Amino acid sequence: MKSMANIYDVYEDRCPTRMVLDRIADKWALLILDKLRRDAVRFNLLRREIKGISQKVLSQTLKKLERDGLISRQAFPTVPVTVEYSLTPLGRTLTDTVAALAHWAEGNMDAVMAAQRAYDERTVV
Amino acid sequence: MKSMANIYDVYEDRCPTRMVLDRIADKWALLILDKLRRDAVRFNLLRREIKGISQKVLSQTLKKLERDGLISRQAFPTVPVTVEYSLTPLGRTLTDTVAALAHWAEGNMDAVMAAQRAYDERTVV
DNA sequence: CGGTATCCTTAGGGATACTG
């Protein structure tokens, strides 16, 4: 964990956008934030809902988001243990933007894929 | 370029959000879209404005964005050649969201960094 | 259930040099 402490040291210039973009401009992070939009979700449920994410990457991403203060982790002393992840107030201020991004993705996927096909025809052939 | 053609093949399920998020949830891509918000920008100017990006990565990212139909490339037959990148109409539909993300980053950087310090004190010590 | 630890692979990206 010590190695994460100096993550901002590489940015000599003070561009806040770049700093924080570097943190949240991550596919998995955005998907997780989106999944937590409604309510708290347990680890394995999150894993099942976000198809394709490995246990390792989910765990890592959750830890980063928690460190950034965007989500919080709550463990319940059940047997076996239950852990719920939920948005913090800070995280909640980001969800509208994330949702907008997701909404854009849904609405423009076809256009993007069409553009790709057109591009490939122009260049590959 | 052929290898990029089947990039969506890995997504057996049809989750559009994931597909497109995978494309645009990239730090450099978002920064480029943000820089092009006002008007067209030349390659090397873009490179200078986005500190820390290498020529290689800038070139790659621009090509991806062009393929996705978000930006367009226009070369002028000057000597030496001048190349301008600008947003397409499709790309323009995304800029508000990107700007919102950038704005969030600016406004909440301090909170994020404070959260990180608090987290590190809790866990590392 | 909710993780961590370990090993291993590969592709993402830096550095450098060259070109139309």
Next chain:
DNA sequence: CAGTATCCCTAAGGATACCG
């Protein structure tokens, strides 16, 4: 100016096994 080509290396991430 706006790239491409090459080499090289590290670090992100999959697979597997184990644990409180």
